[in-house]
Amino acid sequence: xxxxxxxxxKFSKQGFSVLGVTKFFANGSQATEADDMKAxxxxxxxxxxxxxKTFDEHLKTFHARVKPSYPFVVASEDELKSYKxxxxxxxxxxxxxxNVAYVQVGGGRDRALEAVIERLLQxx
Amino acid sequence: xxxGLNWAAPVVVAEDAPxxxxxxxxxxxxxxxxxxxxxxxxxxxxxxxxxGELSKAYKDAKTEDEKAExxxxxxxxxxxxxxxxxxxxxxxxxxxxxxxxxxWDVTKNAELVESxxxxxxxxxxxxxxxxxxxxxxxxxxxxxxxxxxxxxSGRALPNALIATGDFAAAGTRVAxxxxxxxxxxxxxxxxxxxxxxxxTGDIEGAQKTxxxxxxxxxxxxxxxxxxxxxxxxxxxxxSLLGKPAPEIDSKNWVGSEAKxxxxxxxxxxxxxxxxxx
Numbered sequence: 001x002x003x004x005x006x007x008x009x010k011f012s013k014q015g016f017s018v019l020g021v022t023k024f025f026a027n028g029s030q031a032t033e034a035d036d037m038k039a040x041x042x043x044x045x046x047x048x049x050x051x052x053k054t055f056d057e058h059l060k061t062f063h064a065r066v067k068p069s070y071p072f073v074v075a076s077e078d079e080l081k082s083y084k085x086x087x088x089x090x091x092x093x094x095x096x097x098x099n100v101a102y103v104q105v106g107g108g109r110d111r112a113l114e115a116v117i118e119r120l121l122q123x124x
Numbered sequence: 125x126x127x128g129l130n131w132a133a134p135v136v137v138a139e140d141a142p143x144x145x146x147x148x149x150x151x152x153x154x155x156x157x158x159x160x161x162x163x164x165x166x167x168x169x170x171x172x173x174x175x176g177e178l179s180k181a182y183k184d185a186k187t188e189d190e191k192a193e194x195x196x197x198x199x200x201x202x203x204x205x206x207x208x209x210x211x212x213x214x215x216x217x218x219x220x221x222x223x224x225x226x227x228w229d230v231t232k233n234a235e236l237v238e239s240x241x242x243x244x245x246x247x248x249x250x251x252x253x254x255x256x257x258x259x260x261x262x263x264x265x266x267x268x269x270x271x272x273x274x275x276x277s278g279r280a281l282p283n284a285l286i287a288t289g290d291f292a293a294a295g296t297r298v299a300x301x302x303x304x305x306x307x308x309x310x311x312x313x314x315x316x317x318x319x320x321x322x323x324t325g326d327i328e329g330a331q332k333t334x335x336x337x338x339x340x341x342x343x344x345x346x347x348x349x350x351x352x353x354x355x356x357x358x359x360x361x362x363s364l365l366g367k368p369a370p371e372i373d374s375k376n377w378v379g380s381e382a383k384x385x386x387x388x389x390x391x392x393x394x395x396x397x398x399x400x401x
Contacts, residue, residue, distance in 0.1 A: 004396055015391045020398055021372065028400035046401075056376065062400055063378045071380035075372050082370035084363045085397045086356035092369065094393040098386065100364040102322045105357040111253075111287045112323050113394070119325060120392045 001068060002037050003110050007117070008069045014121050015096075018070035023080045024055050031065040040065045095120045151227065157219040161236045164212040171205040217243045230266050238263070238270045245280065253287035260284055277301050278309045282316045286323075295320045311337040311354045318361065327366040334362050369395065 001020075008018040029044035047058055056074065063072055083092065086105070093102040093116050102116045150158065178198045185191045220240035228237050245259035260281040267273060282301065285294035298320060302313035314337035321330040338358055341351045364370075375382040385393070 001396075001398075004394065007394070011392075016394070017388070017391060018394045018396060020396045022397070022399050025399055025401060030400070044400075059378050059400070068379070072378040073372060073374055073382075074376040074378070075374050079370065079372045079374060080397070083395075083397055084360040086353070086359060089396050089398040090360055092360075092364065092395040092397070094369045094385075094388075094395060096390050096392060098368050098389045100367055100369050101325075101327070102319075103361045103365055104319065105360070109283065109286055111289050112291075112319070115289060115291065116323055117392060117394070 001041065001066065003107060004070070005037060005068045007110065007113060010114075011117055011121065012069065016117060016121060018068075020068065020070060020072040021075050021080070021083075022059070022072060023075050023077060024052050026050050026055070028055065028058055028062075030058060031062050033065055037066055037068070040067075093117065093120065096123065149229070151223075153219075153223050154228065154233075157216065157223055157240075158233070158236065160212070160216040160219045161239070164209070164216045167205075167212045168209050171201070171209060174201055174205070213243060216240065217247070220244065225262055225266075228266075234267060234270065238267055238272060241267075242272055242276075242280075245284070249284055249287060253284050253289075256284040257281065257288060274306075274309060277305065278312055282313065286316075286320065291320055291324050295324070307340070308349075308351065311340050311351055311358075314340070315354065315358060315361070322361075322365060330365060331362070334358055334365075338362065369393075 004018050004020075008016075012018075026049055028047045028050065030047055031040040032043050032045070034040040034042075047054075050058060059072060059074065083090070089107055091102075091104040091107075091113070092100050093113070095101045101120055102112075104113065175198070178194055178201065182191060182194045182198075185194060217240055220236070221244050225237075225241075230237050241259055241263045245256045245263065248256040248259065260276050263270070263276050264273065264281070278301075282294070282298050285297055288294065295317065298313060298317045302310055302317055305313050314333050318330040318333035318337065321327075321333060338355070341355050345352045345355075369385055372385050377383070
């Protein structure tokens with residue numbers, strides 16, 4: 001998440017945005033209240049047996065504590081299923097025409113993400 | 125938040141590495157490094173033994189209070205020992221990197237050279253990926269049969285190549301690695317090759333390479349066969365690359381007013397599918 005926060009800040013003025021997509025899970029983990037993102041994520045508290053309403057509250061608090069420069073959306077089961085994701089995180093870069101231009105399973109390849117974003121931003 | 129794969133995961137040095145053999149014809153600089161390696165190994169072995177004892181005590185513990193006490197001791201042990209291990213490892217790697225790498229006789233010092241090269245390469249991954257590539261290549265040249273050779277050729281080297289940003293060179297090298305790889309390791313390398321093609325905008329080429337990877341994975345796999353997850357990781361690529369992003373119309377947004385994906389057309393969007401667990 002810190003990596004995508006940085007990428008969003010780097011390109012957000014050029015017609016680029018990041019969207020964190022998740023769905024309702026009964027289990028999750030809550031970030032801690034802290035001054036910066038890394039500290040907020042360094043120690044998390046597990047949450048179990050949430051209902052949908054509790055999950056929404058959890059996600060709001062999570063966003064408020066981690067303060068990523070981009071929003072989250074809670075997709076429906078079916079919407080998420082259509083992305084065929086088998087591991088978190090899985091990243092999808094969408095070009096200006098709305099087509100998937102790059103898929104990455106797992107984090108950490110920021111150099112590749114930046115290269116694709118630069119190429120897609122230059123395209124018409 | 126940390127769920128899923130971390131491509132840049134640090135290298136874990138094997139805990140059960142045998143002691144370095146005393147060798148006859150080492151240079152004084154090498155002797156010094158062998159000494160540092162032994163110190164690093166000893167400190168690590170002792171810490172692992174203490175951890176093992178605490179884990180066993182935890183299993184045998186009868187009450188929650190006893191368990192909490194053991195967890196506390198475990199945390200204290202880590203807080204005390206991990207910096208020492210890290211310091212010893214850094215001293216060993218720094219010494220090792222000052223020696224002439226080709227001067228090591230890998231028939232005598234294979235474990236040391238393996239540990240030294242892996243640690244040095246992984247330390248360079250973020251700051252100097254080109255140097256990391258050179259070290260991983262040196263690893264494969266000197267230790268093609270080492271325990272970690274599959275990790276280096278299948279994951280560490282390809283990722284370091286991508287991190288250099290020279291995707292043409294990365295594509296050529298990963299294609300060669302995939303060609304030379306054992307049957308089991310081919311699909312994962314072909315996925316990386318497909319990814320590199322997608323990075324440079326060759327969607328059609330990427331899909332062909334993904335299809336090639338999929339064709340190499342047998343229908344029926346043993347439960348612990350890593351190709352099972354490789355197959356699952358192929359699915360979003362094969363199903364979605366080059367296709368319209370599936371619509372997300374949920375009104376449940378956090379940190380912004382609700383939008384639809386289709387309303388973002390004309391901009392570039394990075395979708396991060398994740399979970400808080």
